[in-house]
Amino acid sequence: MNSSNRLGSGLMLQLLMLTALGITSSQGLSEEYLKDIKADQVAEQASGSYNYDQQGNDWEGTCQDGQQQSPVSLTSSAAIVTAIPRIYFYNYDQNLESPLILTNNGNTANMVLPPTQNGQRAYINGGLLPGTFEAQSVHFHWGSASSKGSEHTINSERYDVEMHIVHKNIRYQTVSEASAYADGLAVLGVMFRAVNRIFSLHSGLIRIFNQLPQIVEYESSTEVTGRLTVQQLLGNIKTGEFYSYNGSLTTPDCAESVTWTVFKDVVDLPERQIMKLWELKDSRSQPLTNNYRTLQDINDRPVYYTAQ
Numbered sequence: 001m002n003s004s005n006r007l008g009s010g011l012m013l014q015l016l017m018l019t020a021l022g023i024t025s026s027q028g029l030s031e032e033y034l035k036d037i038k039a040d041q042v043a044e045q046a047s048g049s050y051n052y053d054q055q056g057n058d059w060e061g062t063c064q065d066g067q068q069q070s071p072v073s074l075t076s077s078a079a080i081v082t083a084i085p086r087i088y089f090y091n092y093d094q095n096l097e098s099p100l101i102l103t104n105n106g107n108t109a110n111m112v113l114p115p116t117q118n119g120q121r122a123y124i125n126g127g128l129l130p131g132t133f134e135a136q137s138v139h140f141h142w143g144s145a146s147s148k149g150s151e152h153t154i155n156s157e158r159y160d161v162e163m164h165i166v167h168k169n170i171r172y173q174t175v176s177e178a179s180a181y182a183d184g185l186a187v188l189g190v191m192f193r194a195v196n197r198i199f200s201l202h203s204g205l206i207r208i209f210n211q212l213p214q215i216v217e218y219e220s221s222t223e224v225t226g227r228l229t230v231q232q233l234l235g236n237i238k239t240g241e242f243y244s245y246n247g248s249l250t251t252p253d254c255a256e257s258v259t260w261t262v263f264k265d266v267v268d269l270p271e272r273q274i275m276k277l278w279e280l281k282d283s284r285s286q287p288l289t290n291n292y293r294t295l296q297d298i299n300d301r302p303v304y305y306t307a308q
Ligand SMILES: *[C@@H]1O[C@H](CO)[C@@H](O)[C@H](O)[C@H]1NC(C)=O
Pocket: 128, 244, 245, 246, 259, 302, 304
């Protein structure tokens, strides 16, 4: 974090100052949420600077030599089709604390998820998840005006946008700690399709997308106001149909700590909403577009698919 002229948003500056000073609440942000935002910033900085100029082919370390990397091509023909318990969602229908903070971190639009208004976390278990996992943050991968940008492909189809809801195993204290363990993280992947329609049913998602013009600049943040539940992020997809496999973070350091659950059902969003993603800028003030990593070798890993 350098030169204050980059900090387009006074809010981000204030957050940085607050956390640097160890002051722990302002603007109605709870102590816990501030702590999580700070931890997320530290983790983001620890991953170093990277870009999508080569769709990740130039990233080093585990990104280069790992054998359980993500994303991968998901196909119903290559998957082991079997009965898997459904994913159970807890507190997904509870309003999150507000305000929510949406940030352009140079690689994506990221929102750290606070506890719900009942003081608990939204969490999941079931599926092939090796434990219980709390929702920590949500971010997006997208293309450009001329390309689609989901990370996984499903039956060879790349979708316009892929949303990731990052969860950490409750066995671990932080996302950073959890990323050192094979059972550390669970990411839910949800595909979005741009549709030629003005209105969307997904008011929660739209409230996030409506704030994107406020975070065009690198390291800017804004508030997402109003009530939001984690459930609303899922649109109205059928959550009983999904792929699951063991893989990695799709950004450096590409830690192999993720149980992936990628839903087959797709959220339709008006194209004019998705276009807002293409306007974001990276740390070089270049357009932040096509922020997806190239497909990785499956290397004999089983991919499971269930439809119920
Ligand atoms: C992930 O790896 C663990 C340990 O090898 C295995 O028990 C589990 O079944 C795998 N999960 C999936 C979804 O492949």
